Amino acid sequence: MRHQIRLRGISGEAKGRIWESDSLLRAGRLSNLEIILEDSSVSRRHAEIHRSDSSWWLRDLDSTNGTYVNGVRLGSGERQIHPRDIVQFGKVAMMVEMPEASEAEPVPPSSDQIIVEAEASSTWQEGLDRIIHDRNHSPRPGDQLMALLRAGHHLVSIQSEEELLSSILHDAVSVLDAQRGAIVLAEGPEGKLRLKATATGRGANSTRSFFSNALATRCMTQGRSILCCSVEEDDELRGALSIADGAMASVLCVLLRTPRKNLGVIHLDRSYWQRPFTEDDLHLADALAAHVSAGIECAQLMRRQRELFLQTISVMASAIEMRDAYTGGHTARVTNYSLLLADAMKLSPSDKEKIQLGGPLHDIGKIGIDDNILRKPDKLTDAEFEKMKSHTVLGDEILRSIPEMAGIRPIVRSHHERWDGRGYPDNLAGQDIDLLARVVAVADSFDAMTTKRPYNDHLTRKVKSAEEAFAEVERCAGTQFDPDCAKAFLSVRAEVIQTMQSTRNSGLFSITGLNIGGERSASTATSMLKSVKRV
Numbered sequence: 327m328r329h330q331i332r333l334r335g336i337s338g339e340a341k342g343r344i345w346e347s348d349s350l351l352r353a354g355r356l357s358n359l360e361i362i363l364e365d366s367s368v369s370r371r372h373a374e375i376h377r378s379d380s381s382w383w384l385r386d387l388d389s390t391n392g393t394y395v396n397g398v399r400l401g402s403g404e405r406q407i408h409p410r411d412i413v414q415f416g417k418v419a420m421m422v423e424m425p426e427a428s429e430a431e432p433v434p435p436s437s438d439q440i441i442v443e444a445e446a447s448s449t450w451q452e453g454l455d456r457i458i459h460d461r462n463h464s465p466r467p468g469d470q471l472m473a474l475l476r477a478g479h480h481l482v483s484i485q486s487e488e489e490l491l492s493s494i495l496h497d498a499v500s501v502l503d504a505q506r507g508a509i510v511l512a513e514g515p516e517g518k519l520r521l522k523a524t525a526t527g528r529g530a531n532s533t534r535s536f537f538s539n540a541l542a543t544r545c546m547t548q549g550r551s552i553l554c555c556s557v558e559e560d561d562e563l564r565g566a567l568s569i570a571d572g573a574m575a576s577v578l579c580v581l582l583r584t585p586r587k588n589l590g591v592i593h594l595d596r597s598y599w600q601r602p603f604t605e606d607d608l609h610l611a612d613a614l615a616a617h618v619s620a621g622i623e624c625a626q627l628m629r630r631q632r633e634l635f636l637q638t639i640s641v642m643a644s645a646i647e648m649r650d651a652y653t654g655g656h657t658a659r660v661t662n663y664s665l666l667l668a669d670a671m672k673l674s675p676s677d678k679e680k681i682q683l684g685g686p687l688h689d690i691g692k693i694g695i696d697d698n699i700l701r702k703p704d705k706l707t708d709a710e711f712e713k714m715k716s717h718t719v720l721g722d723e724i725l726r727s728i729p730e731m732a733g734i735r736p737i738v739r740s741h742h743e744r745w746d747g748r749g750y751p752d753n754l755a756g757q758d759i760d761l762l763a764r765v766v767a768v769a770d771s772f773d774a775m776t777t778k779r780p781y782n783d784h785l786t787r788k789v790k791s792a793e794e795a796f797a798e799v800e801r802c803a804g805t806q807f808d809p810d811c812a813k814a815f816l817s818v819r820a821e822v823i824q825t826m827q828s829t830r831n832s833g834l835f836s837i838t839g840l841n842i843g844g845e846r847s848a849s850t851a852t853s854m855l856k857s858v859k860r861v
Contacts, residue, residue, distance in 0.1 A: 331375065331382050332423040333413065339365060340418050351375040353415050354387070367391045367416025373400075375407070382407050382424075391416040396599045410598050421598065486675075487625040491523035494618050495592065499525045501614075502578070502607055504594040508537040511582070511590035511622075512546065519543065519590065537593035541579045545591045551580040551615065553608040576602035580615040584623050591615075639686045656773055661685025662825045663769035663815075670814040671765070680762055684734030688741050688766055691721030718742055718751050736760035741767045746805045764808040768815050771806070772799060776826065792823050 333351065335343040345351055345361050353361035354372040363372070369389040376383055384407050386393040386400045393400045394414040395407060407413065411422040491509050499507040509523040524536045545552050554577040574595040582589040592615050596603060664681045673681075692700060695717055699710050706714060722739040725731040740754060740763035747755030759767075775795040790798065796819055803812035815822070 329377070329380070330425050331377070332425060333361065333375075333420040334423055335418070335420050336412075337417070337419040339363070340420060345420075347375075349377055361415075363415060363418050365416060365418050368418060369416070372415045375413075382422075384413060389416070396597065412598055487622075487629050488523070490621065490625050492525070494614075494622075495523045495525045498592055498594060498611065498614055499527045502594055502603070502611060503527065503596070503600065504578075505597045505600065506536055506595060508593045509582075509590065510537055510542050510593060511626075512588070517546075519546065522590075538574065538577065538579075541577060542591045542593055545579040545581055546588055549581060549583075549588060551578075551608060551612040553578055553603055553605060576600070578603050578608055578611050580608070580611040582615050582619045582622060584619050586623070589619055589622055589626075635683075639683060656777065657686045657689060659773045659826060660688065660766065660769045663772060663822055664766050666818045666821050666825065667765050667769060667811065667815050670818045671810070673761075673765075677762060680733045680737070681765065683731075684737035684762065685766060685769075687721070687725070687734065688737055688770065689717060689721070690724055690738060691717030691719065693724075694720040715742070715750050734762075736763050737766050739763070741770055743767065744806045745808050749806075759808075761808075764811050768799060768807050768811045772796075772815070772822070773826075792826065 330346060330348045331351065333345045335341045340363060347360060351361055352359040352371070352374040353363060353368070355363060355365075355368055355370050359371070369387070369391070371387045372389040373384060373386050373393040376385075383404045384393065384395060384400065385404045386402075394412075395405055396412055407422050409422055409424045413420050413422060495507050495509050498504070504527050506527060507525045508521055510519045511522050512518065513520050519539065519542055521536065541552060541554065575598045576596040578592075578594040580592050580594075582591060592611065594603075594611060661682065662685075664685050665678060668678045668681055695714060699706065699713055702710070718739050718741070722735050725735050725738060737760070739751065740760050743749035743752065743754045743759045743763060744767075745756060745759070745764070747753050772795050775790045775798060776792060778789050796816060799807060799812050799815055803809040
């Protein structure tokens with residue numbers, strides 16, 4: 327028979343405090359309640375625990391932030407509670423104790439009592455060797471082996487670094503039955519640990535802390551994978567808010583490493599209602615970390631190469647603009663407008679990446695236009711304007727020799743085509759025009775209408791205000807512009823105006839020592855792009 331209940335605070339201002347009763351405990355911020363909690367996440371009358379015969383029941387009192395048992399939020403009914411359950415009022419967590427419980431049901435220590443119980447100090451190669459066999463050289467169970475094989479599949483089937491990390495972590499949480507997990511990677515010259523991916527398992531409360539910075543730092547500093555269980559002697563971790571807030575009773579912190587460097591950690595934890603991690607779990611997680619680390623490093627290198635590639639493209643775009651004082655910032659504005667339009671049209675990440683590359687290079691063919699035309703302050707002759715129009719074909723020819731640029735060539739060649747077929751260079755019409763070229767065409771025309779350019783006069787165009795240019799886009803929908811693109815562009819009017827103002831105030835990127843002009847410029851542009859093309 328259990329007639330008395332005890333709640334022991336394990337987080338926040340309740341930590342270390344004890345409340346006992348043999349009939350009723352009410353929690354909230356009101357002064358007449360048995361459990362008074364001065365915490366903003368707790369409602370005035372939050373929840374109550376009452377006894378019915380020999381059982382104890384918990385009921386939420388329509389609290390704002392909810393009442394949880396073992397990470398699961400209560401609904402409108404009641405839930406029976408037992409020894410070692412974790413009850414949470416808002417963000418304040420408590421452990422249930424019943425003094426009459428038998429010795430067979432010991433009360434675990436509070437959540438900040440964590441110490442390293444086992445370590446795995448294996449090399450990258452030794453970690454890989456554990457993929458097939460465990461630390462006792464026995465074949466791994468089928469579910470463990472499948473988890474490791476799935477992790478290997480992620481490395482070759484997923485290109486996005488974020489998606490790769492998320493997939494790896496979800497598999498780790500599943501196979502190791504963790505309540506939650508996190509991947510933390512070292513970044514920057516100081517190697518600061520930054521949270522990159524999170525995942526939750528069964529019964530986890532996603533509002534709690536996902537990792538212990540102290541444990542992750544220890545794992546990285548010592549270069550060892552760590553297993554921690556609830557004990558009473560760890561001064562470094564005692565009082566760590568992440569441990570208490572996350573109700574972490576057992577933690578695995580395994581090192582992501584390659585032969586070249588330590589990358590970060592995979593952090594997994596279990597709560598009080600789960601069995602603690604074992605040393606076998608540690609070595610399985612360590613093998614998983616060794617298995618996926620090379621793929622994570624490759625994904626990081628690809629991301630950095632892509633960033634360098636984008637920077638180089640920006641330099642190329644700036645080099646083009648330096649030849650024409652009237653078009654300063656044009657490519658940056660067109661790219662930004664095009665990305666806003668792509669978002670409004672819900673284009674795929676792949677299409678937006680092509681715009682991010684093709685936007686800055688849409689006028690790259692101008693690098694082959696003579697200065698006496700490109701910089702002419704007066705109205706262009708018909709022949710000169712025809713030469714100016716050839717920048718679309720010249721740009722396409724520059725990119726033709728670079729296979730990696732195939733996806734953005736339609737933007738460069740076709741951004742001056744018209745929906746009604748009266749554009750150039752190929753007189754394409756309607757959906758025969760590449761979609762991304764249609765997107766950039768709206769952005770390019772809008773910037774041309776709102777910017778002073780010498781050959782505007784050739785087309786009898788004067789500089790328009792933003793509102794006049796938006797009205798022109800609306801008027802020309804279905805003739806010059808794809809009507810869907812025009813409609814979507816008008817829907818992001820405020821964002822376009824804000825981008826226009828900020829881009830024009832940001833100035834130009836400057837570059838020196840670049841020989842620009844005519845055929846030599848086209849050759850230089852091609853060689854520069856080839857030197858930085860993505861692998």
